[in-house]
Amino acid sequence: MPVSPHALVLDADNTLWDTNATFRRARSAMIQVLQGADGEEARPDGEKRLETTDVLYRLSQHLPSSGGEGPDLEQLARAAAFYMSGLRGGPEAGIQTSRLRWASEQVRAGRQPPGCDRSRAGRQPPGCDRSRARKAAEAFRSALSAPPPLLDGAASLLRGVQAWRTARPDRRTSVLFSEGAPDRLEVAFDAHGIGGGQYFDDIVLREKTPDTFRDVCHAIGNAVDLPEPQAAEVVVIGDSLQRDIRPANATGCTTLYCPGDLWGRETPEAASEQPDYTLGTLNEALRILDL
Template sequence: MPDSPHALVLDADNTLWDTNATFRRARSAMIQVLQGADGEEARPDGEKRLETTDVLYRLSQHLPSSGGEGPDLEQLARAAAFYMSGLRGGPEAGIQTSRLRWASEQVRAGRQPPGCDRSWARKAAEAFRSALSAPPPLLDGAASLLRGVRAWRTARPDRRTSVLFSEGAPDRLEVAFDAHGIGGGQYFDDIVLREKTPDTFRDVCHAIGNAVDLSEPQAAEIVVIGDSLQRDIRPANATGCTTLYCPGDLWGRETPEAASEQPDYTLGTLDEALRILDL
């Protein structure tokens, strides 16, 4: 980029910090309760607990959302217990996708897993919540980028602004904010918690244009950094932002499915943005 931008918009989960690792620990804690104290014991079909944590994520995609970031945790625990019970359902019962669907259908129908009462599901759900309350670690390069953003803003506060834009649940994000000093204003002028769409990106860009001291606010050079081509890069491209894509563990290194998802730059680690943006 020839010039330093007027505004920087960063995603939070799996861009600045490793939310995916925190959720993996939470799923592991739930599975440990469902399998008993010995978390390494084999399931009836021979699969280990570590592999089952990935199944929990897939099960969550088959259950209705409770209005937050996924399904009701007690429902998820019950579905996992059905999946792990060794029972099968349907003519394609040996296929994992069919097992996932069957387990979620049992929960939707209000059934209880064999040998599992409601207190068991509540205990598993609480183990998940407790593990999720631990602050997520910063990803490689995040601390360097945050320090660079702070220095960049301080040098020209009238012409530079930074925004954290996230779809995460406020209660969970607050844990990360407190752990990493995000909410105190030293790194970001604004924190936006909304669904990421072209319209919400336009709203953010409009607010940025009014915040920086330019004769033509619409001419503000805005850079967006995120880990998802669909949730971050595509809507940011639609609003004319410069986009930096930093692949993470959750989605992996994605391939653009259309020109609308093509980032301007792809990063190996977040601190590479310091050079690209001349911060």
């Protein structure tokens, strides 16, 4: 049976557009700079140098956040250079997790990647040029400036939201609720026409907690023309059980969970993370919401 809400609250990253793919391209650009022309050369231990963005993503989890969406990019580049050096650290040196931890610890300690002694003859390991970390970080930033592509069904959903709002502007409202960095989101907004009020009455950029969801719902209640504003029916659509579904459930919202590539299809760890609906694609939201 279709749901007839007074308000729709949509997540942005990896719900409407494929932010994960954009970050993969950015990590790949960083790796290419660090590997230079020798990217396919075998490591001293017989393994190939860093070839996938997966390792770079996991390295980022071992480094402190710079206050934005992850670690300082030059630190991340140096950690990757340590990882790619072929050296090991700790008693479990043969285990990749240990190597990830060791590489991040070198950066935390303020060390430079190995092999940067200019007096040393012969070919230097990747990352030994101290300016290369800066170049790798810039390559990451440049790749990240490309607008992320809309996910399957997102364009249809946005058009549906637009028509749904226009039909009853006094009783229907829509909100984009994101934790993303404003400068990066602005790229997506410009590319997909999000910021001009075409699809959303409000854009909220805050950490997602039950309290912030309550604030959003309170604002929605004041925006729609209902005898009892607190009775507004709010539907939330997101790709993360922890970041979207759990805090929305705590606020009494109807929740639509649409798994994406970043987190995969998660399993609820508690009743608080159980969505009301699980979608295969955003096209299914059109049917559930009768848009």
